[in-house]
Amino acid sequence: MADPLFTPAEQKRFDEQIAELLTHYPPDRKSAGMLPALRILQTIKGWLPPEGMKLVAERLETTVPHCYEVATFYVMFHTEKPGKYVIDVCTNLSCALRGAEGLLKYMEGKLGQTAGTRTEKYFLRETECLASCGTAPCFQVNEDHYENLTKDKVDRILEKLT
Amino acid sequence: MSVLTEKVMTRDWDKPGQNTLAGYKQRGGYGQLKRVLDTMQPAQVTDEVKKSNLRGRGGAGFPTGLKWSFVPSLEKNTKPRYLAINADESEPGTAKDRFILEYDPHLLLEGIAIACYALGAHACYIYARGEFKYPSSVLDKAIAEAYADGIFGKKLMGKDFELNVYQVRGAGAYICGEETALLESLEGKKGWPRLKPPFPAVVGLFGCPTVVNNVETIAALPRIFEKGADWFAKLGAAKSGGTRLVTLSGSVLRPGTYEVAMDTSLRELIFDKAYGQGLPEGRSVKAVIPGGSSAPVLTADEIDVKLEFDAFKPLQSMAGSGGVIVMDDQTCVVRSLWRVARFYAEESCGQCTPCREGQPWMTRILRKIEEGRGELSDLDTLMNVAQAIAPWPPIGLGNTICALGDAGALPVQSFVQKFRSEFEEHITRKGCPYGEKPWGAFGEFQ
Numbered sequence: 109m110a111d112p113l114f115t116p117a118e119q120k121r122f123d124e125q126i127a128e129l130l131t132h133y134p135p136d137r138k139s140a141g142m143l144p145a146l147r148i149l150q151t152i153k154g155w156l157p158p159e160g161m162k163l164v165a166e167r168l169e170t171t172v173p174h175c176y177e178v179a180t181f182y183v184m185f186h187t188e189k190p191g192k193y194v195i196d197v198c199t200n201l202s203c204a205l206r207g208a209e210g211l212l213k214y215m216e217g218k219l220g221q222t223a224g225t226r227t228e229k230y231f232l233r234e235t236e237c238l239a240s241c242g243t244a245p246c247f248q249v250n251e252d253h254y255e256n257l258t259k260d261k262v263d264r265i266l267e268k269l270t
Numbered sequence: 271m272s273v274l275t276e277k278v279m280t281r282d283w284d285k286p287g288q289n290t291l292a293g294y295k296q297r298g299g300y301g302q303l304k305r306v307l308d309t310m311q312p313a314q315v316t317d318e319v320k321k322s323n324l325r326g327r328g329g330a331g332f333p334t335g336l337k338w339s340f341v342p343s344l345e346k347n348t349k350p351r352y353l354a355i356n357a358d359e360s361e362p363g364t365a366k367d368r369f370i371l372e373y374d375p376h377l378l379l380e381g382i383a384i385a386c387y388a389l390g391a392h393a394c395y396i397y398a399r400g401e402f403k404y405p406s407s408v409l410d411k412a413i414a415e416a417y418a419d420g421i422f423g424k425k426l427m428g429k430d431f432e433l434n435v436y437q438v439r440g441a442g443a444y445i446c447g448e449e450t451a452l453l454e455s456l457e458g459k460k461g462w463p464r465l466k467p468p469f470p471a472v473v474g475l476f477g478c479p480t481v482v483n484n485v486e487t488i489a490a491l492p493r494i495f496e497k498g499a500d501w502f503a504k505l506g507a508a509k510s511g512g513t514r515l516v517t518l519s520g521s522v523l524r525p526g527t528y529e530v531a532m533d534t535s536l537r538e539l540i541f542d543k544a545y546g547q548g549l550p551e552g553r554s555v556k557a558v559i560p561g562g563s564s565a566p567v568l569t570a571d572e573i574d575v576k577l578e579f580d581a582f583k584p585l586q587s588m589a590g591s592g593g594v595i596v597m598d599d600q601t602c603v604v605r606s607l608w609r610v611a612r613f614y615a616e617e618s619c620g621q622c623t624p625c626r627e628g629q630p631w632m633t634r635i636l637r638k639i640e641e642g643r644g645e646l647s648d649l650d651t652l653m654n655v656a657q658a659i660a661p662w663p664p665i666g667l668g669n670t671i672c673a674l675g676d677a678g679a680l681p682v683q684s685f686v687q688k689f690r691s692e693f694e695e696h697i698t699r700k701g702c703p704y705g706e707k708p709w710g711a712f713g714e715f716q
Contacts, residue, residue, distance in 0.1 A: 206712050235442075251403040259715070
């Protein structure tokens with residue numbers, strides 16, 4: 109038999125959070141909770157496993173294809189395991205004017221992988237403007253935000269990612 | 271010289287505990303909501319907002335009170351009505367709403383309550399950008415505090431008016447900042463913009479009348495009711511009330527987010543010691559994007575324009591979302607435009623052919639020119655593709671369902687027209703004149 113999707117504690121967390129979420133919408137609009145529901149699943153599991161998608165569809169009274177249609181439209185949802193650390197480097201104009209192309213190159217060198225590739229540890233990718241235009245350049249590590257980046261600062265951040 | 275003498279929106283940003291309910295209340299917070307609920311009828315609230323000349327800070331600059339007045343009366347339409355807050359700040363160059371969430375979330379929440387009372391809306395959804403993990407966590411705490419204190423819930427500050435406020439985080443799609451895509455996303459779908467009409471004020475969230483307003487717009491409401499609509503209107507310039515938050519980025523000495531007067535000029539913002547403090551010694555301004563990367567670019571000769579919404583019209587550009595990006599004389603405009611075009615190509619939702627196919631096409635041509643593989647005919651192709659997405663000069667309506675098409679086409683059209691010789695130089699010398707250093711004074715990663 110396959111491993112269960114959740115541990116009992118995870119199941120409880122999922123059930124409680126989904127139940128709370130559904131109070132935010134009219135009773136005939138449960139599927140409106142799709143984005144928050146996917147986020148709940150992804151926060152628990154680190155990605156969106158197929159078994160979890162089935163569960164989300166059930167609770168939101170919608171279909172599995174609807175879950176995938178939404179999940180694949182938004183870049184922050186991972187329908188594949190993303191690696192332990194997702195690193196999003198902004199290379200948009202405001203950041204590029206403050207060294208973002210060099211930052212990306214520096215990251216590629218440090219991690220030994222090119223942008224857009226994933227290993228078990230890192231998923232390094234270029235991302236779009238992260239609203240740090242006045243505090244550029246910037247990146248996010250698993251959604252934690254770092255700005256005014258320098259080589260020293262990047263080194264210190266990466267050292268902590270074990 | 272117009273430097274802001276009195277901070278309005280940022281007044282309390284640096285005060286201790288301002289992002290908590292206790293800190294906010296200590297400085298009179300929720301006092302205006304209380305007064306509005308006790309002494310004003312909803313219609314009077316809308317009238318005050320109209321009088322204040324408050325205009326949408328999300329990009330379009332549409333008069334807020336007028337937008338509210340498009341919601342049909344309860345006699346004509348008995349469906350529930352909703353307020354949706356656009357906190358999906360993602361126009362490149364723009365970083366202001368996140369600071370309201372981080373530093374003064376209750377200012378937004380008080381504004382939401384005032385707006386919902388005026389609109390007769392009993393639920394508000396705040397659609398926050400997915401990447402805003404920290405700002406969203408601050409806002410979540412603030413919402414929970416407001417419920418616990420009896421401000422939100424069954425009785426709005428004790429008045430017989432139910433108000434529920436929910437935050438929903440997006441998940442990384444620029445298009446969801448477009449108001450109808452935002453509504454689709456709030457309904458749990460992918461962010462495909464809707465055809466208008468019907469406008470959201472009539473058919474919005476769940477098919478009900480809905481007003482979509484930007485964070486900065488709604489956060490201005492407590493100030494308007496504190497000091498009066500006339501004061502707010504006078505504080506501004508022409509038909510734009512209040513002050514503005516702008517984000518200054520690029521080749522300036524002191525980039526950052528600043529509150530400015532409506533009649534502050536771009537030149538003052540870039541050079542004044544209170545703001546950008548100019549460029550490094552020996553550098554000069556080559557180009558400025560004045561209102562987020564979709565706003566048509568301006569040359570160094572055009573920066574005496576004031577930051578007020580209507581002032582940009584003669585320049586065929588826009589004040590937009592207040593994202594001012596400065597490029598110095600050693601910045602490659604082709605590479606800059608390529609970065610901008612790449613963004614719109616990446617973020618096109620794929621619904622309309624001109625945008626879905628055109629934005630990547632323009633991006634490929636720009637890359638080709640930047641890498642020295644371009645031909646002069648490419649410039650014509652570039653302009654033709656852009657023209658097929660949205661006509662130049664801009665008339666506000668392109669050939670696509672939403673304005674993302676225009677947002678990608680207008681930068682291309684304006685850059686190529688205003689800096690054509692630099693594009694041609696790339697083509698004739700078969701490469702970028704700036705070689706390995708295309709990003710100006712601060713382009714090296716240190």
